[in-house]
Amino acid sequence: MSRLTRRSFLSMALGTTSLIALPVSASTNAPSTTPFRHADVIERARILATKTFSHRPSVPEDWLNQSYDDYKARWFRTTDALWADTDRSYNIDFFLPGLYFPRAVQVYSVTDGHIEHQPFNINLFEAHKRAPDLSTEGNLGYSGIRLRTQFNAPDKKNEFCVFQGASYFRAIGAEHAYGLSARGLALKTGDAEGEEFPEFTDFWLEAPAPDQKNMVVHALMDSPSLSGAYRFNITPGTNCVMDVEATLFARTELPHVGLGPLTSMFLYDDTNRHLFDDFRPAVHDSEGLLVKNGNGEILWRPLANPKHLQISSFVDENPQGFGLMQRSRDLSDFADLEAHYHRRPSLWVEPLGDWGKGAVTLVEIPADKEIYDNIVAYWRPREPFAAGSEIKLSYRLTWGEEPDMVLPRVLNTASGEKIFGDPGRLMIVDFEASPLFADFVDGEEGEGILDIHISSPHVETTDGVLQRNPETGGLRLAFSFDPGEQDHIELRAQLRKDGAAASEVWLYRWTT
Incomplete structure (x- = not known):
């Protein structure tokens, strides 16, 4: 099982969301006559938080009961991507539900302000001869989306960003390979009663102009404890930069919230190499936590793979940034010709505005294999969010090379x-x-x-x-x-x- 599928299993199996109504256009697949506004997503989240939470229905059993090989036997046909037959600067691919993705998301395109539902269509996927026959009736839909645009090669759009599984998403710079992930929100990470995984349930994709450099994605979030509306302004390139705006509505008191949460993998390096019988000198997606605190002090904390779960808190007020970094950039650092760990991106979180008092929190979980994501980092506000409260925040995510901090690293x-x-x-x-x-x-x-x-x-x-x-x-x-x-x-x-x-x-x- 790959790390992605394990992450998907954890987030989708444990995460929960509620059933919400679709726009009128969803039943006709025709563009709606009501112009789309992000304020409408915020209002939907606000109303959702006043209602009793309920689980969305799962996809049919035969979709859930597939093996990993069964699931991978179908793949999206990129020639049928959203906007593939246009001169728009981005294409959107879709992912199948099932296996580790029990609940489908709803996807809408937004063209000139008007919404059009993108209905599930299994015929957009190629199938290997070993692919099992699956039911075509029931609560079917896509499990996520993939963004592609042109980088270096003319007439070719390369993937650079994926939203799939709970509120997970990940991105890369032009010369990087997928590694660590981000989440919309973390709740109760490391708590004894178990973690809660909010889910993105709906996505609205703004159709880009032919020469447009950025792509805008809107998302609705839901979970037992809260609902939320997100706006991602995504600009790919040498680094992929995302400006994130979030509006959250608390159903219950939220004593343990993780803002700007990151998820990664650290198995070993020179500090614990002796514990692993492996030809490679190091195995990790990220090797350290970088923090620029409110006073401008720059902190570097090498990651660990401990024997027991450990949580570290770096108390601060109005942090200037934090992130998980991959500093080892030579193939010889890992000697892995397949995983390309030296090309995994760093991810920097820069608050836009004051985040107040709290702590950059690092959670390190024991792991014996590289398939397990065992590192979590996020900002934890000192004060709980009260039930019924509205929380607004914005921040910038930079995927790729780490920020220049001037001082020697x-x-x-x-x-x-x-x-x-x-x-x-x-x-x-x-x-x-x-x-x-x-x-x-x-x-x-x-x-x-x-x-x-x-x-x-x-x-x-x-x-x-x-x-x-x-x-x-x-x-x-x-x-x-x-x-x-x-x-x-x-x-x-x-x-x-x-x-x-x-x-x-x-x-x-x-x-x-």
């Missing part, structure tokens, strides 16, 4: 047992090359050169040693500590010069 973190001297653990942190390090000479430290700042609330550490790394041109910091009987240690390190930051802040949680 951490390239790698490694850990191991001390070989000589007293017992303990040795930590290695590699910083990339920077003009700030131009005057550095091995072994020198002090005013006007570089100062090493290392701290921990749990243990004493050595002072640390800096050396030039001839392979990267940057600097390597080495220090050690003795954990004793403790099962986890929080560590912090940063390079400073003339009293100012000379690197991002490295944060690490060592565990047994």
Whole structure:
């Protein structure tokens, strides 16, 4: 089972939504006479929140009972994509329901303000000879959509964005391969009573002009705890940039909400490579959490694959951004000729407006295989959202390369047992090359050169040693500590010069 199908299984099996009415045009497949406005999606979400939640009906049993191979035996015919026979700048493909997608979504195109329902049509899909016969009656519909546009090749539209499964979606820059995902919203992630997965139930796709650079997608969300209206202004390119506007209506009190949630996979790197019998030096979609907090401080927290679920909170007020990054960009970093982990995108969340007090929250879940998405990151507001409240937020998602933060980045973190001297653990942190390090000479430290700042609330550490790394041109910091009987240690390190930051802040949680 691929990671995508596992993600789909979790989100669709656990997520729940309610049945909503379709526009009049859905029964005739003719464009409606009422102009479409995003305000109408917001109003539908508002009304939905006042009603008792109910599950949408599932697709027929034979669709649900397919094997993975059965499901993959049918695929969309791109020549029949929405707008394929026009000069519009985007095409839309559809995904089949069933297997891990028990409830269909409703899809509408919007042309010159008028809505047209896109009815389910299995004849838009090619079928392998092994594809099973399936019923054509019942609650059928598409499970999601795929966006395609022209990048580098003339007369060819390449895919770059997918919405499928609960409120999951993902995108790539022009030179990237699909990796981590985002969600419309996270609820109760890591809570003992279980996570709630809101679902996008309806999509409205604004027909683009022939030379239009962006694509606008509207979505209606529903779940037992809330409803919501989303607007995605999507601009693909070297990076894919999405401006997201959301209006949420709380049915119940929401004590644990995750805004701008991201989902990824981290199996191993140099910090835990010894636990996996694998020819590849690393396996991950993302390797670290990057945060630019409200004070402008830049934090880097390498990801972990812990023995037990762990949650880390980085308390802040009005964060400037956060995201899950993939910094390893060479094939040799992974030695995987099929998965292309070195091409997986980073994803940066930039709040547009003040998000108040709360915490960037990182959830790390134990995983023994790369098919499991085990990393979640989101912003958790400090105060609960009251039942009946309306919440508006906007933010920007950038899929591709990470943002330029000016300060030298951490390239790698490694850990191991001390070989000589007293017992303990040795930590290695590699910083990339920077003009700030131009005057550095091995072994020198002090005013006007570089100062090493290392701290921990749990243990004493050595002072640390800096050396030039001839392979990267940057600097390597080495220090050690003795954990004793403790099962986890929080560590912090940063390079400073003339009293100012000379690197991002490295944060690490060592565990047994």
